[in-house]
Amino acid sequence: MNSSVMFLLGAGGLAVAGSLLVWLFSRPRKAVHDPNEVRNTLRGLHQPGVGTSRSGPATQPNRVVVDKNIDPKRRF
Numbered sequence: 001m002n003s004s005v006m007f008l009l010g011a012g013g014l015a016v017a018g019s020l021l022v023w024l025f026s027r028p029r030k031a032v033h034d035p036n037e038v039r040n041t042l043r044g045l046h047q048p049g050v051g052t053s054r055s056g057p058a059t060q061p062n063r064v065v066v067d068k069n070i071d072p073k074r075r076f
Contacts, residue, residue, distance in 0.1 A: 034040070
């Protein structure tokens with residue numbers, strides 16, 4: 001048998017074995033009974049007053065700083 005074919009078969013076998021090991025160790029230990037468990041956990045971790053919402057009003061609107069020493073014709 002050609003050595004490159006053996007190499008490809010070995011690499012494929014290692015990839016399958018590695019995928020099975022990752023699946024075995026990363027699967028949940030128990031079945032989730034509540035479909036909203038992740039959402040409730042994330043809401044419980046959120047601390048009020050920390051972070052901001054992107055959809056809420058801006059607390060400090062962006063300002064455009066204008067340098068009065070720049071000639072308006074040569075601005076760009």
